[in-house]
Amino acid sequence: MAKEPYIVGRASPDIFGDMMRPSQYKALYGGRGSGKSQFFAEALIANAAINKGLRAVCVREVQKSLKDSAKLLLEDKIREMGKQHLFDIQNDLIKTPGGGVIIFQGMKDHTAESIKSLEGFMICWVEEAQTISKKSLELLDPTIRAPGSELWFSWNPRSKSDPVDTFFRGPMPPENAIIRQINYSDNLLFPQELEQKRAHQKKASPDRYAHVWLGAYEPEALGAIWTRQIIEDNRLPEHPELDRIVIGVDPAVTDTDVSDMHGISVCALGADGHGYVLEDASLRGSPHQWANRALAMYDKYEADAIVIEVNQGGDMVRHTIESTGRGARIIEVRATRGKHVRAEPISALYSTGRIHHVGTFPDMEDQLVKFTPHGYDGKDSPDRAEAMIWCMTELFPRITTAKSEPEEHFSTHRGDGGWMS
Numbered sequence: 001m002a003k004e005p006y007i008v009g010r011a012s013p014d015i016f017g018d019m020m021r022p023s024q025y026k027a028l029y030g031g032r033g034s035g036k037s038q039f040f041a042e043a044l045i046a047n048a049a050i051n052k053g054l055r056a057v058c059v060r061e062v063q064k065s066l067k068d069s070a071k072l073l074l075e076d077k078i079r080e081m082g083k084q085h086l087f088d089i090q091n092d093l094i095k096t097p098g099g100g101v102i103i104f105q106g107m108k109d110h111t112a113e114s115i116k117s118l119e120g121f122m123i124c125w126v127e128e129a130q131t132i133s134k135k136s137l138e139l140l141d142p143t144i145r146a147p148g149s150e151l152w153f154s155w156n157p158r159s160k161s162d163p164v165d166t167f168f169r170g171p172m173p174p175e176n177a178i179i180r181q182i183n184y185s186d187n188l189l190f191p192q193e194l195e196q197k198r199a200h201q202k203k204a205s206p207d208r209y210a211h212v213w214l215g216a217y218e219p220e221a222l223g224a225i226w227t228r229q230i231i232e233d234n235r236l237p238e239h240p241e242l243d244r245i246v247i248g249v250d251p252a253v254t255d256t257d258v259s260d261m262h263g264i265s266v267c268a269l270g271a272d273g274h275g276y277v278l279e280d281a282s283l284r285g286s287p288h289q290w291a292n293r294a295l296a297m298y299d300k301y302e303a304d305a306i307v308i309e310v311n312q313g314g315d316m317v318r319h320t321i322e323s324t325g326r327g328a329r330i331i332e333v334r335a336t337r338g339k340h341v342r343a344e345p346i347s348a349l350y351s352t353g354r355i356h357h358v359g360t361f362p363d364m365e366d367q368l369v370k371f372t373p374h375g376y377d378g379k380d381s382p383d384r385a386e387a388m389i390w391c392m393t394e395l396f397p398r399i400t401t402a403k404s405e406p407e408e409h410f411s412t413h414r415g416d417g418g419w420m421s
């Protein structure tokens with residue numbers, strides 16, 4: 001919407017050149033470090049410097065504080081571009097030349113009424129737009145409609161079914177939209193530190209690489225019984241009142257290798273009857289280390305019990321906890337069926353919206369979306385997911401035992417108030 005041309009010429013000209021044309025929608029998606037945020041920040045400041053009285057809003061789905069917003073980035077840009085004399089940086093907004101303003105908001109806080117305050121805004125920049133909900137998109141789209149106004153979106157794609165992807169990359173993208181994919185290789189200022197991280201991740205976790213760095217959707221197994229969408233739809237920033245908290249442990253098969261991965265999960269049953277995943281505390285290390293971590297979680301959350309899979313370890317597991325010299329209520333569980341069979345009733349709870357992740361657990365979520373009705377489709381062992389599944393199996397006994405794990409298949413020792421205390 002610039003009335004005069006301005007220069008943002010430090011990144012790849014073919015991609016960004018396009019973006020300089022006026023257009024109702026501008027969508028930039030791609031992998032990490034491609035310069036999306038830098039580009040829109042620079043374009044916003046350049047626009048505000050030229051177009052007197054410009055009103056712009058930077059939104060994201062959730063903005064708990066201004067630290068979450070693009071404000072700091074814009075302040076850096078103002079200095080970098082030598083425009084300090086034109087802008088007045090205040091606590092929660094930036095005043096722009098000619099009586100304009102740049103404000104920062106979380107869409108989650110908006111209603112159909114409150115969104116009207118944004119009518120008349122000329123630029124709306126939606127950062128991290130992969131997290132924007134359908135409702136937020138539907139509120140924003142008709143609001144930013146002043147003649148010549150523009151809606152900008154920048155995001156790292158997660159799922160084809162995310163609203164922003166459906167909107168711009170589905171079968172009917174809006175007219176008057178400039179939609180471009182951009183990756184690190186398009187960023188002429190891609191810094192050395194990020195290049196090292198990129199090269200490392202390419203080797204260390206090749207299955208995540210295309211998603212993180214090349215803007216591909218997150219990997220999901222074909223026919224998976226968990227989808228990213230379901231996890232996303234039920235995610236919450238906070239949990240309600242909790243009735244029970246348990247720690248789940250899926251210790252590694254061997255008990256000698258100090259680098260084995262042990263799944264440790266903290267889950268709760270809410271007073272509302274829903275399940276809440278509170279923490280993924282998995283770690284690599286010796287048996288002694290997992291035992292200490294599990295006990296630390298038990299104390300931190302004042303949990304009721306530690307649920308431990310003893311399939312592989314037998315007495316070893318009990319001995320491991322005992323060797324720490326601490327007491328805790330232990331529930332031993334023994335798996336008699338395949339992982340995916342144990343997983344199914346829990347995934348059904350997710351599908352009906354009864355399990356919520358309080359925060360994000362990317363490594364565990366990666367494992368969940370690789371469970372299929374026929375087995376686990378990942379190359380790794382799904383220890384993080386299994387620890388969570390054991391917790392939920394304990395918290396939702398009726399649902400899970402009835403469907404997949406008849407009681408007699410369990411060997412569950414419940415201490416009365418704990419052993420070894």
Ligand SMILES: Nc1ncnc2c1ncn2[C@@H]1O[C@H](COP(=O)(O)OP(=O)(O)OP(=O)(O)O)[C@@H](O)[C@H]1O
Pocket residue numbers: 010011030031032033034035036037038039042156187189190191
């Ligand atoms: N115009 C620019 N001015 C200054 N630095 C830039 C510019 N463009 C790119 N860079 C460099 O590239 C890096 C990545 O840019 P940016 O943070 O905008 O990428 P992104 O695509 O938003 O990545 P992410 O997915 O991590 O949010 C920056 O940290 C900076 O080092």
Ligand SMILES: [Mg+2]
Pocket residue numbers: 036037038
């Ligand atoms: Mg960014």
